Amino acid sequence: MSNSTPPTFPPSATMEVLISKEQIAERVAAIGKQISADYAGHSIVLIGVLKGAAIFLSDLARAIEVDNTFDFVAVSSYGRARVSSGAVKLIKDIDNPIEGKHVIIVEDILDTGLTLSYLRGLMLQHKPASLKIATCLDKPERRLVPIEADYVAFSIPNQFVIGYGMDYAERYRGVEDIRLFPDEAVGH
């Protein structure tokens, strides 16, 4: 490939690591153990919220020892902006019925809470036997609506992060650590 085009985005390696991949692996394993204990003897359905939760879900599913299946939903709210528009819309629904099932919604980040409170309401309409939320990150300072997750890997301050599934304008999802996205890079 030609290297004549300079990168338009800052390289991820220049961004400060907030949570290392080793710290992530440790917390995911702990949450997997906790879920396995809480649901011992039951089957669960993990519902990942595309696209950010895909990586956390794939790690979490492998850390859970009880019978599980997954499904995915997609919603739109942030688009390419860093700030939520506040409007949440369902773009892709679940493929399989969840009535009477034990369901865990899996998110990469709980921020304003708008996405998860919308999804929780929607999923409850399907009458699951139980419904819980697992999130890799929680930014409690940003909450606009009251909602808490049942399983939280890390609580973080109000700073924009990328990596481990999380993006800035769709980039950096494959970065293995969770890194701080610099304010001065906004608009690149």
Ligand SMILES: O=P(O)(O)OC[C@H]1O[C@H](OP(=O)(O)OP(=O)(O)O)[C@H](O)[C@@H]1O
């Ligand atoms: O609590 P909230 O303020 O609603 O924010 C959290 C949501 O925002 C992000 O999704 P985004 O819309 O960026 O989609 P993506 O997962 O495809 O990046 C993130 O993945 C959560 O789904």
Ligand code: HPA
């Ligand atoms: O800090 C964040 N990073 C990426 N996506 C997000 N969506 C909400 N908050 C964030």
Ligand SMILES: [Mg+2]
């Ligand atoms: Mg995003």
